[in-house]
Amino acid sequence: MCGIFGIFNHEDASTITALSLHSLQHRGQEACGIVTHDKKNFYLEKRLGLVGDNFTKKEVIEKLPGSYAIGHNRYATTGETVLRNVQPFFADLSSGPISIAHNGNLTNGIFLRKKLVEKGSIFQTTSDTETIIQLIAVSKRTRFIDKLIDALFQIQGGFALAVMTNKKLIGVRDPYGIRPLVLGDLDGSPILTSETCTLDIIGAKFVREIENGEIVVITDEGIKSIKPFPKVNCRPDIFEYIYFSRPDSFLNGKNVYQCRKNFGIQLAKESKTKADIVTAIPDSGMPAAIGYAEESKIPFELGLIRNHYVGRTFIEPRQQVRQFGVKLKHNANKGCIKNKSLILIDDSIVRGTTCLKIIKMLKDAEVKEIHMKVASPPITHPDYYGVDTPKQNELLAVNKKSIEEMAKYIGVKTLSFLSVDGLYKSMGFKKRNDNLPQFADHCFTGDYPVIPIDKTLGESKHNQLSFLSNVNI
Ligand code: AMP
Numbered sequence: 001m002c003g004i005f006g007i008f009n010h011e012d013a014s015t016i017t018a019l020s021l022h023s024l025q026h027r028g029q030e031a032c033g034i035v036t037h038d039k040k041n042f043y044l045e046k047r048l049g050l051v052g053d054n055f056t057k058k059e060v061i062e063k064l065p066g067s068y069a070i071g072h073n074r075y076a077t078t079g080e081t082v083l084r085n086v087q088p089f090f091a092d093l094s095s096g097p098i099s100i101a102h103n104g105n106l107t108n109g110i111f112l113r114k115k116l117v118e119k120g121s122i123f124q125t126t127s128d129t130e131t132i133i134q135l136i137a138v139s140k141r142t143r144f145i146d147k148l149i150d151a152l153f154q155i156q157g158g159f160a161l162a163v164m165t166n167k168k169l170i171g172v173r174d175p176y177g178i179r180p181l182v183l184g185d186l187d188g189s190p191i192l193t194s195e196t197c198t199l200d201i202i203g204a205k206f207v208r209e210i211e212n213g214e215i216v217v218i219t220d221e222g223i224k225s226i227k228p229f230p231k232v233n234c235r236p237d238i239f240e241y242i243y244f245s246r247p248d249s250f251l252n253g254k255n256v257y258q259c260r261k262n263f264g265i266q267l268a269k270e271s272k273t274k275a276d277i278v279t280a281i282p283d284s285g286m287p288a289a290i291g292y293a294e295e296s297k298i299p300f301e302l303g304l305i306r307n308h309y310v311g312r313t314f315i316e317p318r319q320q321v322r323q324f325g326v327k328l329k330h331n332a333n334k335g336c337i338k339n340k341s342l343i344l345i346d347d348s349i350v351r352g353t354t355c356l357k358i359i360k361m362l363k364d365a366e367v368k369e370i371h372m373k374v375a376s377p378p379i380t381h382p383d384y385y386g387v388d389t390p391k392q393n394e395l396l397a398v399n400k401k402s403i404e405e406m407a408k409y410i411g412v413k414t415l416s417f418l419s420v421d422g423l424y425k426s427m428g429f430k431k432r433n434d435n436l437p438q439f440a441d442h443c444f445t446g447d448y449p450v451i452p453i454d455k456t457l458g459e460s461k462h463n464q465l466s467f468l469s470n471v472n473i
Contacts, residue, residue, distance in 0.1 A: 001075035001244060001386065002087075002103040003027035003194045004181070006162035007068070008169040008218045010189035014064035016202055017071040018055035023201040024194055025051055026246055027103070028075030031086040035099040037166060038066030042097050046086040068169065070162045070192075072101035075388065085127045088164075093137050095144040096166055102129040103194055104159035104179040104386035108453040112154060131155070144168075145217060149228050152215070156450050158237065158385025158440070160210075162192045169218040176449045177212025177234040178385045178440050180251055183223075190218045195249040209252060212236075235449045238423065238439040239387055242376045243347050247287055254427065257287050262426035263375040263418055264291025264345065271416035272296065273371045276340040279303030281358055282330065288375035289345040296343075303337045303344070303367075304330050304358065330358060332365035341369045344412070348376045350389060352396035352410055359411045372412040377420050377444040378403075384452040389443065420444055 003024025007013050017034050032054060033046035043064050047054035051073065054060060072087035088101040106112070109128030112135065117123065121134045135151035136144075144165055158178030163170040171192040173181045184191035186204035193199065199206050210216055213229040237244075240251055247257035267288065278300045280289030293300035310328045342362065349355055359370055378397035383389040392398050400406040407415035420441065421431045429438055432445075442448045 001027045001388065003073035004071070004101040004103045004160060004162045004192070005194070005198065006070040006101070006164060006169045006171065006192040007186065008190045009067045009220070010186060011067055013067050013069035014061050016186065017064075017069040018051060018061065019202050020191075020193060020198045021051045021055065021071045021073050023198040023246075024073050027194060027244065028073040030076055030081050031074040031083075032072065033074075033086050033088050033101075034064055034069055034071040035088045035090055035101075035164065036064040036066040036069040037097075037099075037164065038068075039166065041066075042090055042099060042166075044088070044090050044099075046083060048081065048083060048086065068164060070099055070101045070164045070169070072162075085125045087127070087129060088162075089125070089127075089129055089133055091133050091137065093133075093144075093147075095136075095147060098133065098136065098144075099164045100129060100133060101162045102132065102159060103161075103181075104174065105157050105384060106131060106155050106159065107157035107384050107450050107455075108155065109157070110454040132161070145170075145215075145226070148172075149215070149226070152228070156453065158450070160194065167219055171210050171214075171216040171218075173210045173212055173214055175213040175229040175232050176236075176440060178237050178449065180236065180240055180245070181210040183207040183210055183216060190223060192216075195245055195251075197246045197249040200248065206250075232449075233436050233438075235437060235440040237385065237387065238376075238427075238441045239348075239383075239443065241427070243284060244387075259427060260287035260347065260375065261291035261294075263347075263423065264288030264293075265295040266291075266422045266426045267345075267373055267375055267416070267418045268292045268295035270419060270422050271373055273343060273373075273414065273416075274341075275343045275371055276368075277301045277303065277337070278343045278345065279337065281344065281346040281354065282306040284348075285344075285346040285375065288347060289343075292343065292345055292373065292375075298343060301333075301336050303333050303342060303362070305333050306330055330361065332361045332367075334365040337362065338366045339368050342367050342371065344370050344372045346372075346374055348379060349374050349396050349406075349410075350379055351394055352406070356410050363411065370412045371414045372407070372410065372416075374415070374417045377417050377423060378406075379443045381443050381446045381448075383443055384448070384455065385440065385450070387443075 005020040031048045032051045035044045088099045090099045106128045136147045139147035139150040159174045160179040160181040161172040184199040184204040212234040215226040217224045241259045245256045278293040280286045424432045
């Protein structure tokens with residue numbers, strides 16, 4: 001996950017960066033940071049916690065002068081949640097100062113790190129983003145941009161980067177475009193952001209998406225585009241549409257809300273069930289439930305009420321906290337659901353923790369029966385490109401052998417998932433193109449666009465960390 005932002009030459013750079021990170025808060029809530037520069041010095045403020053709790057204070061913003069800024073919201077997929085891992089990172093290189101904000105995961109980050117450490121590089125963090133800086137630092141090329149390209153040729157995985165030097169703001173999207181990045185414009189100042197919702201919120205214009213494998217270099221002279229990677233087809237992560245992105249964002253020209261609603265419409269076509277009401281696990285299941293209700297002509301009701309003053313349950317990395325979070329977050333709306341048969345919709349099932357708790361809650365509120373419908377296919381494979389999915393054997397669709405077994409475990413009368421082709425249909429395609437898949441959909445299909453090299457060094461981020469401590473970092 002993670003949200004990134006950059007702005008070039010605007011007098012309110014730090015305030016706009018803070019506002020923008022606030023609009024990207026859903027992409028990561030563990031920590032946030034802003035780096036600015038005023039053509040003389042770089043200024044860096046990093047905090048654990050939410051943007052609204054940290055960057056709304058005048059005294060913090062005043063520590064960030066200058067017209068150039070990048071920012072980052074962190075959701076830890078590699079590295080512990082400690083301040084030294086909070087981005088943006090800053091380093092003084094032979095080519096000059098550089099700051100970097102990264103969304104995504106490198107699939108060969110540990111492999112590269114090991115090689116760098118063996119050659120004498122000293123790492124200060126356990127984040128794979130630092131590997132990119134170290135690769136730039138040791139590049140033999142002369143110009144900064146060539147050093148960056150040199151580093152980018154070595155890294156693999158899903159990445160969107162906002163890089164700031166004392167002269168440039170640079171946006172990078174990985175060869176497959178797995179992670180999103182958008183170019184905008186605020187009063188003539190170029191902007192980079194993970195999602196278009198930022199642009200609406202700060203009153204900026206959408207210019208275009210950064211293309212897969214594209215490097216956009218913003219200087220006082222204008223904007224240049226470089227495409228150094230061998231061309232591959234764009235495969236944005238389907239999970240951006242299913243869960244991560246804000247519904248009001250547009251990704252590759254498609255409105256995320258409309259896609260989610262289409263998933264619900266398609267789900268109703270694929271899986272018809274008689275029931276009194278359609279309800280959603282808020283907020284993630286809402287658009288699909290609205291679509292399901294529209295297609296099935298079964299009324300949509302708010303069968304669950306969400307407390308908006310607690311964070312996303314999943315955003316807390318530890319299982320114990322996550323389980324507790326579910327209770328804090330939702331309550332059954334007994335007056336609406338008692339003695340009714342429900343169609344319960346959520347966007348996805350990962351471990352099954354959320355729906356297990358919710359279903360128990362609904363039963364305690366005396367519903368007649370529950371038919372759970374999931375607006376995406378069963379998740380059978382972990383992610384390695386910046387999405388926090390657990391080890392394969394922790395996925396519900398893996399550790400329960402069949403849909404019936406899954407239904408029994410979570411306690412529902414029936415359980416249905418959207419089909420893979422249904423997912424593609426909802427996105428406007430006839431079906432999945434198995435030769436050139438239109439999206440990174442490895443979580444459902446096991447078809448990984450980039451081979452996860454580090455996987456051979458250790459299956460999960462936990463092993464990655466123990467690997468890191470083995471090399472004394
Ligand atoms: P679980 O409780 O583990 O089954 O997680 C499923 C819930 O978490 C669903 O309600 C989703 O909205 C949300 N979710 C799905 N995938 C992810 C992810 N990779 N990161 C964070 N949350 C997710």
